[in-house]
Amino acid sequence: MAKKELRIGMIGYGFMGRAHSNAYAKVNHFFDLEYRPVLAAACARNAEAVQAFADNWGYASIETDWRKLIERSDIDAIDICVPNNLHREIAIAAAKAGKAILCEKPLSMNTQEGEEMCQAVEAAGVPNMVWYNYRRVPAVTLAKNIVDSGQLGKIFHYRANFLQDWTISSEVPQGGGALWRLDAAAAGSGVTGDLLAHCIDTALWLNGGIRDVVAMTETFVKERMHVETGKVEPVGIDDACAFLCHFENGSLGLFESTRYARGHKALYTFEINGEHGSVRWDLHDLHRLEFFDHRDAGATRGWRSIHVTDHGGEHPYMDRWWVPGLQIGYEHSFVHQVADFLAGYAEGKAVGPTFRDALETQKVCDAVLASAAGRNWQAVG
Ligand code: NAI
Ligand code: SOE
Numbered sequence: 001m002a003k004k005e006l007r008i009g010m011i012g013y014g015f016m017g018r019a020h021s022n023a024y025a026k027v028n029h030f031f032d033l034e035y036r037p038v039l040a041a042a043c044a045r046n047a048e049a050v051q052a053f054a055d056n057w058g059y060a061s062i063e064t065d066w067r068k069l070i071e072r073s074d075i076d077a078i079d080i081c082v083p084n085n086l087h088r089e090i091a092i093a094a095a096k097a098g099k100a101i102l103c104e105k106p107l108s109m110n111t112q113e114g115e116e117m118c119q120a121v122e123a124a125g126v127p128n129m130v131w132y133n134y135r136r137v138p139a140v141t142l143a144k145n146i147v148d149s150g151q152l153g154k155i156f157h158y159r160a161n162f163l164q165d166w167t168i169s170s171e172v173p174q175g176g177g178a179l180w181r182l183d184a185a186a187a188g189s190g191v192t193g194d195l196l197a198h199c200i201d202t203a204l205w206l207n208g209g210i211r212d213v214v215a216m217t218e219t220f221v222k223e224r225m226h227v228e229t230g231k232v233e234p235v236g237i238d239d240a241c242a243f244l245c246h247f248e249n250g251s252l253g254l255f256e257s258t259r260y261a262r263g264h265k266a267l268y269t270f271e272i273n274g275e276h277g278s279v280r281w282d283l284h285d286l287h288r289l290e291f292f293d294h295r296d297a298g299a300t301r302g303w304r305s306i307h308v309t310d311h312g313g314e315h316p317y318m319d320r321w322w323v324p325g326l327q328i329g330y331e332h333s334f335v336h337q338v339a340d341f342l343a344g345y346a347e348g349k350a351v352g353p354t355f356r357d358a359l360e361t362q363k364v365c366d367a368v369l370a371s372a373a374g375r376n377w378q379a380v381g
Contacts, residue, residue: 003028005076006100006345007040009069011090012081013053014178016104016131017042020079021057023334030320031339034346037077043069066090070097077127080104083180084188088113091128091355095120100127102341106197106365107358109188114362118355129341129351130358132201134268136336138328139289139308140202141316143272143279146291147206152274155251158207159271162195162257163264167221167239174235176227183226184236191257192217192241192365195268199255200361201353202270208249210364212379215243217372220260243368245380287327 008024010017024037042059043066044050050062063069066086070078070093077100080090088108094101101121107130108114121128134140146152166172167182174182181187181194204210217238226233240258247253261267271280277293289306296302309327311319317336321328344351353361363381371378 003036004034004346005038006035006342007038007074007076008079009041009043009063009072009075009077009099010039010059010079010081011043011066011069011086013042013044013050014081016081017044017053018057019331019334020081020102020131020338021059022331023338025057026335027338027342030335031342033339033342035342037338037342040075041069041072067093070094070099076100077102083186084109084193085186088117091117092120095124095126095128098124098126100345101355102129102131103355103358104131105201105358105361106188106193107355107362109193111359111362111366114355114359118359121355127341127345127350128355129337130353130355131334131337132198132353132358132361133333133337134198134202134283135205135353136317136333136340137281137283137286137330138316138318138336139281139287139306142289142306142308143270143281144206145316146279146289147272151277151293152272152279153276155207155247155249155272155274157271157273158203158247158251158253159273160199160203160253160255161267161269162191162199163261163267164191164195164259165262165264167259168262170221170224172221173225173227174233175229179227182224182235182237187237189365189369190217190219190237190239190241191259192238192368195257195259196241196243196255196368197361197365198268199257199270200364201358203247203253203255204357204360204364205353206270207247207251207253207272209247209360210253210380211246211248212377213243213245213364213367213371214377215241215368215371216375217241217369238369238372241368241372243371245364286330 043063078094080103242256245253268283367378
């Protein structure tokens with residue numbers, strides 16, 4: 001049977017523009033879905049560059065103004081893959097135009113913006129989702145299944161890190177190109193919104209709500225050349241952030257993120273410790289989930305390293321890929337997210353994380369930044 005079309009208007013052709021385009025291209029080859037994404041148009045300001053992107057990925061047309069893209073009646077869904085300061089305006093305009101919206105993380109620059117975005121999509125009744133893709137790494141989804149089954153028992157601790165090392169040199173400028181992440185006006189915050197937001201999204205999903213936080217941040221390089229102004233300007237983002245928190249379920253959280261951990265490129269790890277067992281995961285070894293069960297027989301009790309590649313429905317998503325034992329990687333998390341979105345779209349069901357779900361992460365980020373600024377505990381929300 002011919003598939004129904006979901007005509008995608010992609011805004012941005014950088015890292016995420018490529019990751020999502022790859023997911024749209026692959027998803028129907030591996031998942032049985034009623035809908036298929038059609039690469040209808042790609043949009044960015046530079047016509048030559050966006051045309052090259054469109055030619056490479058097979059987009060049928062281009063636009064250089066996102067407003068024109070949103071006005072088009074031959075686009076069903078807008079995919080927002082641009083710096084954080086543009087998410088709000090594009091999402092609200094897309095909602096008013098009745099488009100489905102797939103928005104990159106973090107949802108917004110702050111909670112206020114995020115609330116406006118939630119109100120816009122809810123008033124318009126349009127499907128919406130935020131690309132917190134790590135939820136859909138099979139080993140992370142397996143962790144969710146284990147936690148939800150109650151096998152870990154009462155949870156005591158949740159610990160997460162996201163460590164990188166690419167901004168240590170004071171010669172790295174801020175603003176422009178992919179360096180918008182170092183410019184507070186474009187990014188909103190530093191590692192808190194860029195990296196800890198992922199850790200927080202996963203934590204809220206696996207371990208429930210966060211009640212309050214106490215945080216510290218540091219900006220190690222105080223001034224950097226700004227690519228757009230050509231002047232040395234103060235740096236407004238947090239280079240490193242650590243926070244403690246209480247979860248609603250009574251467990252304690254410990255989170256750390258930095259771009260100054262020499263040797264670490266994208267070391268996202270989390271560990272959950274419960275009464276009966278623990279799980280831990282590491283993005284550098286993303287197809288493995290480590291699991292400890294205290295109820296195992298004493299002689300063989302110990303940490304198991306589960307290679308999450310088996311079929312039969314127990315290892316999430318894996319029956320769609322290769323034979324058991326053969327692993328998949330980072331880009332597949334986006335394929336899984338598109339597959340889930342399309343399945344929900346067909347049934348008219350919301351697929352998490354929705355804008356409203358992602359707003360909870362935004363609230364935690366805001367509380368973390370307020371706590372660091374005020375050197376005190378902050379309630380979330
Ligand atoms: P990037 O810098 O690689 O690409 C940004 C794109 O936005 C470029 O194509 C640029 O031309 C375009 N752009 C900027 N201003 C525009 C405008 N006014 N109109 C149209 N296009 C415009 O950035 P990247 O890494 O792709 O990040 C984009 C978003 O994705 C950010 O919100 C970021 O936080 C998020 N992200 C999420 C990741 C994940 O793991 N889910 C990974 C990397 C980024
Ligand atoms: C930053 O280097 C970055 O690309 C983030 O923007 C992403 O969200 C994260 O998944 C990987 O690191």
